Amino acid sequence: MAEIHILYNKGNNTWYGKQSGAKRISFGGIPTQYEAIKQGTKIAKNQQAELVIHRKDNSQIRERNSYGKDPFPPRG
Numbered sequence: 001m002a003e004i005h006i007l008y009n010k011g012n013n014t015w016y017g018k019q020s021g022a023k024r025i026s027f028g029g030i031p032t033q034y035e036a037i038k039q040g041t042k043i044a045k046n047q048q049a050e051l052v053i054h055r056k057d058n059s060q061i062r063e064r065n066s067y068g069k070d071p072f073p074p075r076g
Helices: 033-047
Strands: 003-009 014-019 027-030 050-054 061-066
Touching: 003 033, 014 033, 027 033, 033 050
Parallel strands: 003 050
Antiparallel strands: 003 014, 014 027, 050 061
Protein backbone atom coordinates (compact mmCIF):
# COMPACT_ATOMS: atom_id res chain seq x y z
CA MET A 1 0.00 0.00 0.00
CA ALA A 2 1.27 3.47 -0.87
CA GLU A 3 2.12 5.81 1.99
CA ILE A 4 2.03 9.60 2.25
CA HIS A 5 4.37 10.86 4.99
CA ILE A 6 3.87 14.19 6.80
CA LEU A 7 7.32 15.45 7.83
CA TYR A 8 8.89 18.57 9.35
CA ASN A 9 11.51 20.69 7.56
CA LYS A 10 13.79 22.22 10.20
CA GLY A 11 15.51 24.46 7.64
CA ASN A 12 12.49 26.65 6.95
CA ASN A 13 10.23 25.67 9.87
CA THR A 14 7.45 24.20 7.69
CA TRP A 15 5.75 20.86 7.11
CA TYR A 16 5.70 18.87 3.88
CA GLY A 17 4.28 15.68 2.42
CA LYS A 18 6.22 13.00 0.59
CA GLN A 19 5.12 9.73 -0.91
CA SER A 20 7.17 6.72 0.19
CA GLY A 21 9.85 5.89 -2.36
CA ALA A 22 9.56 9.27 -4.13
CA LYS A 23 12.59 11.48 -4.70
CA ARG A 24 10.61 14.72 -4.68
CA ILE A 25 8.08 16.03 -2.17
CA SER A 26 4.36 16.00 -3.01
CA PHE A 27 3.67 19.33 -1.33
CA GLY A 28 5.55 21.64 1.00
CA GLY A 29 5.85 24.98 2.69
CA ILE A 30 2.87 24.34 4.96
CA PRO A 31 3.20 26.44 8.15
CA THR A 32 1.32 24.09 10.52
CA GLN A 33 1.14 20.34 10.95
CA TYR A 34 -2.66 20.58 11.03
CA GLU A 35 -2.76 22.10 7.53
CA ALA A 36 -0.23 19.56 6.24
CA ILE A 37 -2.38 16.72 7.62
CA LYS A 38 -5.44 18.15 5.84
CA GLN A 39 -3.53 18.31 2.55
CA GLY A 40 -2.06 14.84 3.03
CA THR A 41 -5.47 13.38 3.88
CA LYS A 42 -6.91 14.65 0.58
CA ILE A 43 -4.08 12.99 -1.35
CA ALA A 44 -4.27 9.74 0.67
CA LYS A 45 -8.03 9.48 0.10
CA ASN A 46 -7.62 10.16 -3.62
CA GLN A 47 -4.86 7.54 -3.98
CA GLN A 48 -6.38 5.11 -1.45
CA ALA A 49 -3.11 5.27 0.47
CA GLU A 50 -2.00 5.32 4.10
CA LEU A 51 -1.25 8.64 5.78
CA VAL A 52 1.76 8.49 8.11
CA ILE A 53 2.11 11.48 10.43
CA HIS A 54 5.53 12.01 12.01
CA ARG A 55 6.44 13.97 15.14
CA LYS A 56 8.33 17.24 14.77
CA ASP A 57 11.70 15.50 15.19
CA ASN A 58 10.77 13.12 12.30
CA SER A 59 12.16 10.16 14.26
CA GLN A 60 8.85 8.76 15.50
CA ILE A 61 5.49 8.12 13.91
CA ARG A 62 2.71 9.91 15.73
CA GLU A 63 -0.25 8.42 13.90
CA ARG A 64 -1.24 6.29 10.91
CA ASN A 65 -4.52 6.46 9.00
CA SER A 66 -5.51 4.12 6.19
CA TYR A 67 -7.72 5.39 3.37
CA GLY A 68 -7.58 2.31 1.14
CA LYS A 69 -7.72 -1.41 1.60
CA ASP A 70 -6.21 -1.78 5.06
CA PRO A 71 -4.01 -4.90 5.23
CA PHE A 72 -4.63 -5.12 9.00
CA PRO A 73 -8.19 -3.90 9.67
CA PRO A 74 -9.27 -3.66 13.32
CA ARG A 75 -11.39 -6.48 14.70
CA GLY A 76 -14.84 -5.83 15.83
